[in-house]
Amino acid sequence: MKKRTVADRGADGSERPRHCADGMPNTTMEVHVMHKSIRTPHADTRRRAAGGELIGSQEANGTHAWRGIRYAQAPTGPLRWRAPQPASAWDGVFHALAHGPMAPQYAGLLAPVPAKLYGRIVGDEDCLSLNIFAPAWASDAVPAGVQRRPVMVWIHGGGNAVGTAASYDAARNYAAHDGMVVVTVNYRLGVLGWFRHPALHEADSGTAEERSGNFGTLDLIAALRWVRDNIAAFGGDPGCVTIFGESAGGQNVLTLLASPLAAGLFQRAIAQSPVAETFSVHEATERNDLPLESQRTSAREVVARLWTAAGKAPDVDAADQALHATPATDLATWLRSLKPEELLSVFKPGSVGICLSPRPVRDGVVLPLDPLPEVFRHGAWNRVPVIIGSNRDEYRTFLADKPEHVRLLFGKLPLLRDRAEYITESNFYSQAWRSLHVEEPADAMLAGGHADVWTYRFDWDEAPAVPFVRPDILLGAAHGMEMAFAFRDTAGELDIFGINTSSNRAGRRAVAQAMGDAWTSFARVGVPRLSGDAQWQRRTHGMAAETLLIDSPAGGGLRMAGVRQDIASLKASLRLSPQVSSGESRCRIYARVFLWSPLFAGLGSEQEYAELGREFGCAQPASVFRQLTEV
Incomplete structure (x- = not known):
């Protein structure tokens, strides 16, 4: 394994991230949308990883791809709710031509399945696989030594309940345009990914990591270890890895920054629209009577619901009493006997199939005991350069289909009930998201003495102004909108909102170039660089213009601005705002x-x-x- 080189030191004696091999971008290659087709193995993609020899395919944009590579054994049967185990070696040549299964979930917009399946439970527990995209090097021409390319590892979002890496093949644009090696990862979700029930600990004599309940986090750490040990075979530099993700993927980026088990596995981090939320051991384990359903997803609550659903008790209170008297071995065996459909059936899906289920636990082993901002402010964490940001109209994605705000024409077309009220209310939601999940963790990092922090706000809102429906207002710069731009996708491969038009193409291209340049330069050298005269300054305390606004030239372009606001000032503005x-x-x-x-x-x-x-x-x-x- 290539030994990681030490970061350079600046004039002040502090460590500065080393520059990664440039990997000159192929600026002449046109990026096309990959249509569904039968992939065939390509001789130039033959590589050898820890498990054996494998062969991939050539993409429509000329890059190479290897899909569905196991990085751990199937977490099924006795391995359900256990730490990921190393994948077994395979005989012969593995044809890495198809994505691995998505984790069990409620099908919705983030699952690449026909719309007729939306609302049903799809996926497979045998989901621990990853995909690799790289420039088209022949087997005997893969970069080695200092010529190896920066690696970018994408962690998909979906509330840690839905989603799959298969939806993000647009990441291959980094290989085609920027010469990067890109990895996209599947991991366990929902109740299979985060579940901390005492019976499992007692019955299994689990390790400290397994007792944490953070199985999805452990999966991502296992994937990063696989990258460290194998990515050189694909031309990637294991000492120059950037993790990046959106929404729950951004949340997982933050938890990996905090996890001592992830130390040294990555050198940069980008959190797009993250959630900086974690749960205490008590919250993750014990039942409560709080009013929100999302606050009642502890392990004991979930098992009581399952026990009731199985007809073993008349209600969850009676089930909870019975379960306390059930031997741990019997309960663990029963839980592992349930099908994923049965486990998920006790959760209610919401937007795009997301169901509010157990999430990352502050267990003291996989994650520190303190909330993430406190870890960043006072604790030991993986201090690498960080980009963190959100979208201006973040919360509209979650309001645009809600009956409080819209009525559906012909059961499909959302029509706003009151545009002014919708805009005002969504602005407070979106600013609260930014204040709590971007501003607070970013400023905590600064308070802890970490200087390499950059913040942004994505403001592009040029969806077409279709009469009556008005997606430009309904969505604005909504949650998830920035992903296509960050991936340099101007061909519409990741147009999940269906808002790309010829009239907004020029603006989309300008923003995609700016974000793609910033994300990939950050992956190379640990500092985001912008084209033209614009500069993205590091965030500092007391800085008047601390955040980069990202927009098309028509919307003001790239510019630094002051948008910092905490929850107290947001509440004060609610009292005073003339827009209310x-x-x-x-x-x-x-x-x-x-x-x-x-x-x-x-x-x-x-x-x-x-x-x-x-x-x-x-x-x-x-x-x-x-x-x-x-x-």
């Missing part, structure tokens, strides 16, 4: 954002709500404004 039309609107927004949203629950209180109501003459209880679905 009435006292009832102020109360409604407060209740929905700070009391009933699963991302911000605990940031508000009934007392604060009552004070707001008295000030603005709103006598309705907060429960009146509760949304029908939480996600």
Whole structure:
């Protein structure tokens, strides 16, 4: 294995990230959309990894691809809810031509399946595979030594409940345009990925890592170890790895930054629209009577629901009592006997199939005991250069299909009930997301003495202004919108919102070039570089313009601006903002954002709500404004 070189030191004696091999971009190659077809093995893709010899395919854009490579054994049967085990070697030549199965999940927009399957449970527990894309090198011309290329490892999002790496083949654009080696990863999701029940610990005599319940996190660490040990065979530099992900993928980037088990496995990190949320051991294990369904997904609660669904008890309270008297070995055996469909059936899916299920646990082994901002502020973490940011209209993705805001024409076309109210309410949601999940962790890193932090806000909002539907307003710069641009996708391969048109093509190309240049230069040298005269400055305390705004030339282009805002000032602006039309609107927004949203629950209180109501003459209880679905 290639030994990692030490970072250079600056004039102040601090470590600076070393530059990775350039990998000159192929600027003459046109990127095309890959249509579904039968892939055939290509002789130039023959490589040897730890498990044996494998062969991949040549892509439409001229790059090479290897799909469905196991990085760990199938986590099924006795290996369910165990740490990932090294993959077994294979006989002969493995044809790495098809994506591995997605993790079990409710099918929706993020699962590449026909729309007729939406709402059904799809996927397979045998999901621990990864995909590799690289420039088209012949077998005897793969870069070696200092010529190896930077590696970018993509972690897909989906609330840690849905999604698959198979949806992100657009990542191959980095190989075609920038000479990168790109890896996309599948990992366990939902109740199979994060589940900390004491019976499993007692029955299995599990390791400290297994007792954590952070199986999805352990999968990602195993994938990064596989990359470290094998990526050189594909021309990648194991000492120059950038992890990046969006939404829950961004959350997983943050947890990998915090995990001591991930130390040394990556050298840069990009968190796009992350969630900086983790759960204590008590929250992850014990039942509670909190009002939000998303707060009642502890291991004991889930098992009580399963016990009830199986007809073993009349209700979850009776089930919980019975389960405390059930021998651990019997309970663990029963849990492992259940089909994934049965495990998922006790969760209610929301937007794009996301169901609010168990998530990362602060166990003290895989993840520190403190919340992520506290770890970044005071603790030991993997201090590598970090880009972190969000989209201006982040939360509209989760409001655009909700009956509180839209009615469906012919059961399909969403029509806004009140555009002004929708814009105002979504702005508070989106700013709360940024304040809690971007500003707070970024400033915590600075407070802990880490200087290499860059923040951004994605502002592109040039979806077509279709009459009545108005996707430009309905979506704006919505959650997930930036991914296609970051992947340099101007051909529409990742146009998940269906908003690409000839009229917005020029702006899309400008933003895609800017983001692609910034992301790949960061992967090479640890500093994001922009074309032209624009400069992306590091974030610092007291900086007036601390964040890069990313937009098309028509929307203002690339520019630094001051957008930092904490939750206290956001609440103050709710009281004072002239955009809020009435006292009832102020109360409604407060209740929905700070009391009933699963991302911000605990940031508000009934007392604060009552004070707001008295000030603005709103006598309705907060429960009146509760949304029908939480996600």
